[in-house]
Amino acid sequence: MVSGHDPLALAEWQRIRRYAVPQRMITECAAARQRGDQRAAWTAGRIDVTDAFAELTTHLAPDLLRWHLPRALGGYTTLAVDQRYVLVPAGAVIDPETEVPVLDALSSMFGSQRLSLGTARWGELNPAEVSLLPAHLWDARHADELRTAIGGSAERAPGFTADGVPLPAEALGRGNDPASRAERVRLAPTLSAAFAEAGFVIGDEPGVPWPGYPDETTMRSVDPTRLADHVRRFARQFGMNTWMLWLGYPAYLRCDVDGDTVRVTPQTAGGHRYSATRGLPRLLPDLVRYQVDLDLIRAGRITPAEVHPIVRAALFPGVPGSAVVPAPVTGLASAVDRASVAGPASAVVRDSAAGLASAVVPASVAGPASAVVGDSVVGGSVPSGVWGSVAAGSVSAGASDLVAEPVPVVVVGAVRVRCRGEWHEIGVRLGRLDLVTHTDTERQRERALSAFGGTVSGCFAAEQAWHGAPGRLPRRLRAHREDLWQLMIHGGTRTVLELLDAGMDPHLRDSRGRTLMHRIRSFDHSRLLPRLLAEGLDINARDKEGSTPLYLAVVHQWPAGLIIALTEAGADPHLPNQDDMSVIDHCDEILNYHEDLDPDFEAAVAHLRKRSA
Structure with missing residues (x-):
């Protein structure tokens, strides 16, 4: 209830x-x-x-x-x-x-x-x-x-x-x-x-x-x-x-x-x-x-x-009206314990050029519980991490008349990780991790160890988990990842392109090890797919279950145009997942017995089969 x-x-x-x-x-x-x-x-x-x-x-x-x-x-x-x-x-x-x-x-x-x-x-x-x-x-x-x-x-x-x-x-x-x-x-x-x-x-x-x-x-x-x-x-x-x-x-x-x-x-x-x-x-x-x-x-x-300003005015007629509602900054994610991380209330001064928070204003200056709207500090609260912004860059087709409102992004700063008996810091910005405590030589050695099947720990284990390998992520890294994915899901293709322009890691994965290529159904693939390929994202990347984007597309019957686009971009329908099931196997063993498939989807599968023959 x-x-x-x-x-x-x-x-x-x-x-x-x-x-x-x-x-x-x-x-x-x-x-x-x-x-x-x-x-x-x-x-x-x-x-x-x-x-x-x-x-x-x-x-x-x-x-x-x-x-x-x-x-x-x-x-x-x-x-x-x-x-x-x-x-x-x-x-x-x-x-x-x-x-x-x-x-x-x-x-x-x-x-x-x-x-x-x-x-x-x-x-x-x-x-x-x-x-x-x-x-x-x-x-x-x-x-x-x-x-x-x-x-x-x-x-x-x-x-x-x-x-x-x-x-x-x-x-x-x-x-x-x-x-x-x-x-x-x-x-x-x-x-x-x-x-x-x-x-x-x-x-x-x-x-x-x-x-x-x-x-x-x-x-x-x-x-x-x-x-x-x-x-x-x-x-x-x-x-x-x-x-x-x-x-x-x-x-x-x-x-x-x-x-x-x-x-x-x-x-x-x-x-x-x-x-x-x-x-x-x-x-x-x-x-x-x-x-x-x-x-x-x-x-x-x-x-x-x-609360949405129109709804707020309806529910609370005694609250003075305003043109905009403050950015919702009540927590990085529901799993984050604000009190244990945030420290005293503070507010963000927006650096619109850099696209990130350039300073943190003490609560005594900004006023109690404050947040960012445009370049002014107004009522709200700042949780663990602070809100920054990504300057509007890639504006979607047909949206040229939109206001250039920046995309808010949680800036986590440094995350502490137990490593080699000490507390080390990992830098975080737009999905990119920086193991600042370790030298380039140490990083190369640990990555070589991992490549040969060795076990890594501490900062390097967190880095591997961040990129989709099994393992536990620190809570604040999980929250940062969740924040980025939620911003993209609800902001759409325009937001994804702006985040990429601002330097977001195109290889970012979600909690199931899925990349933007795996989740491209949520966006306009005609605009995003070429960008992801140009950024070097693997069209055949595997998630934690071994599934490729094309496998998900066929199993979940994505739009026909997207399936064809993935096929034309080089997606391999013969790659098996962890259950030893490939796209072709799914077509042969399951889809052949369906009698109510969408004609466009059937045409896309036929195209896929022809290309893979």
Whole structure:
């Protein structure tokens, strides 16, 4: 339950808030909106928009949309997959002929985080197969309605003062305003009591305890107040009075609307009920959960300053507005113990020419808990390591009208490693390690020893683990690696090219020993692949399981164009992995028995076979 009492869930959402909507995206989208340049906002928000959609609406805030979209979770910060969303305009009455904006989510959590928006007639969509996004989740003009949707009053959000200060436990639920009522919903001892407090009529047998659910965590994360708001809102707009909240097969909540009355009935979809429910419009639990930003703030994991500025203004009307939100600097990664590494609060002075932090300003100068925005120091906090920046260099095609906002990078500095009975320092910058304590002669000797099968230790063992060999990495090195990969995943091809221009090691590997070549599906391969080859990256590099990029591409059915590009670049389909399975083996033993393969993918495999013959 994301309620401030589940540290693991909150740690996961803290990482999502840190990386998933980059500060540069927020800044550039805001600047484009201010100029009235909607297409520039779409470009900054990494959203591909059809001409039909462009004519349908000009008020989409891509960064706001991304902030609210459901996430894959389970250790991933990427977007939830296999979802189709309808962006519901505020107040519009939707009939079967109404053209509505449609967002198709990604098919893989490992793919590019670019989004694509189009349109469809509502009557052509199956209400049971789409999820509806109310306007306050994507239209900046209506963002303030978020506070009302979660039960807030005109003055404050549930659990907080108007200026974002958490209320003490003894003050929760004490008043008669909507926010106090929403607090009582959260404090209710049972699910049925919570729904009753939120204004639902409990259906069928009100006195009978609700059944257990396949996923209790999902059920208890649902905000009854928010659910009631969505059900009433959509019933008015779509003229549909029965809605389903799926909680994992076979359990669901049936919500029936009659005027302002909403009856909720816990049900299962077995037997005759399953066929009766197949056509009912559905609601997604992730879109009616308790607002996670409030839980993160109450738990002390983020501050109001780190919430998206549009969302912050909606949740905390008493907080003075600002044009930008401070860069999220609440920790290198969820696994990092800030207190043990960071030392006293400090702030970064940005060196835009060098692309790294040029100085650290003591807290007494910068003010308590400070962070970098542009060239000024504002509210936030600085963790272990400090935030630097990489000056914008390679701007993506079609993005020439974007603001030149630098890419923030954690500067770790030196990492201490136990080596030969002493503490040695390893220098770290943009994925490159420098064994500063050791001479060139020592490095050559240790690397020769390793090449002949000898065992290395200390600094050299850390260096080997960094480059994909088995072994343990110091925590701060793991955090630096995680930071770079998260920045690239959510910043896209543009960010990767800028980091490479700034000197990032192109041979950087992730925790599974995978290189940028292994993870190229997340980016525009037409731009990145030539650069990686020019940097000397091996097209046949092996990860810790012995898999090559081409093997992953075929096994996971990557886009056909990418498979062909890897083949043309010299990828070898005969190289076996640790299970002695090659690409050709996979094609012969597995793909030959598939009857539902995409025609483009089949053509790419045929091309691969022909080239390898």
